[in-house]
Structures are given as C-alpha cells and as structure tokens.
Amino acid sequence: MPNVTFSSPKMRRDLTVYAPAGDRKSILGVARDHGVAIDCECQKGECGSCTVEVIHIGNKPPMAVHLTEKEKLTLLTSGKLARQEFEELELLDLAPRYRLACQYLLLDEDIVVKF
Ligand code: FES
Structure with missing residues (x-):
C-alpha cells in the first residue's frame, strides 16, 4: 500500500504517511487525517x-x-494543464504533473505531494 510524502514550504519538514489497504481516500482526505493543511474550498473538483x-516514486x-x-x-481552465499537453498525455496514458487533491484517489503507489 502507498506511502504518501507531503512536502511544502508551509511545513517544517516533509511528512511521509502510510495509507492502509482498502482505504480508498483522496490525497486531501489522507492529508486531513494526518494534520496536513492543503488548501481547499469546494472539495468537489470545481475550484x-x-x-x-504529484511525483510518482x-x-x-x-x-x-x-x-x-x-x-x-x-x-484546463485554471491553466495548470494546457489543452495540447493534456491531449498528448491522454494518448500516452500518462498522468499530468498537477492534480486536484480532492479528486485524486490513492492507489497502491508511492507518491510525493508538493503544495
Ligand atoms: Fe475545490 Fe479541490 S477543493 S477543486
């Protein structure tokens, strides 16, 4: 099961946490469980x-x-992902570098989350 490392200038040091098997949570949910304050407003993937x-390790x-x-x-609308980049990544079945913490559900992979 995944280890998730949170890294931010807002934190005194990086924090690596373990996400238990079968616990399908978003990055935001795991962050909250461990007291990591990622900005969020809508929690619906809209804002x-x-x-x-997200960096896969x-x-x-x-x-x-x-x-x-x-x-x-x-x-796309926030400019964190350009249309052409998105289309290229989708063709290659690759993930974009920027993701929404409230929408990204953790799977069995180790990642670093920078914010
Ligand atoms: Fe609004 Fe994630 S909190 S998009």
Missing part, C-alpha cells in the same frame, strides 16, 4: 484551490493516471 504537484509505472471530468475541466 482548483487544492491543486498539488518507485519502479512501478504510475497507476492513478485517469482524471475525473471535473478534474480535467478545472485543470
């Missing part, structure tokens, strides 16, 4: 305030590559 950078290819429709729209 973009919870945008984070380890040897496995990234698993959580698919975006919800809300996540796609919000990242």
Whole structure:
C-alpha cells in the first residue's frame, strides 16, 4: 500500500504517511487525517484551490493516471494543464504533473505531494 510524502514550504519538514489497504481516500482526505493543511474550498473538483504537484516514486509505472471530468475541466481552465499537453498525455496514458487533491484517489503507489 502507498506511502504518501507531503512536502511544502508551509511545513517544517516533509511528512511521509502510510495509507492502509482498502482505504480508498483522496490525497486531501489522507492529508486531513494526518494534520496536513492543503488548501481547499469546494472539495468537489470545481475550484482548483487544492491543486498539488504529484511525483510518482518507485519502479512501478504510475497507476492513478485517469482524471475525473471535473478534474480535467478545472485543470484546463485554471491553466495548470494546457489543452495540447493534456491531449498528448491522454494518448500516452500518462498522468499530468498537477492534480486536484480532492479528486485524486490513492492507489497502491508511492507518491510525493508538493503544495
Ligand atoms: Fe475545490 Fe479541490 S477543493 S477543486
């Protein structure tokens, strides 16, 4: 099961937490469980305030590559994801660098979350 490392200039030091098996939570949910304050307003994938950078670590290819429709729209309209980049990533089945913490559901992969 995944280790999630939160990293931010807002924190005194990075924090790595373990997300238990079968506990399908978003990055935002795991952050809250561990007292990590990621900005958020709507929690519905609509405002973009919870945008984070996700870096996959380890040897496995990234698993959580698919975006919800809300996540796609919000990242495109906020400028965190350009239309051409999005289309190229989708063709290659790759994940964009920026994601919405409230929409990204953790899978069995280790990641670093920067915000
Ligand atoms: Fe609004 Fe995540 S809190 S998009």
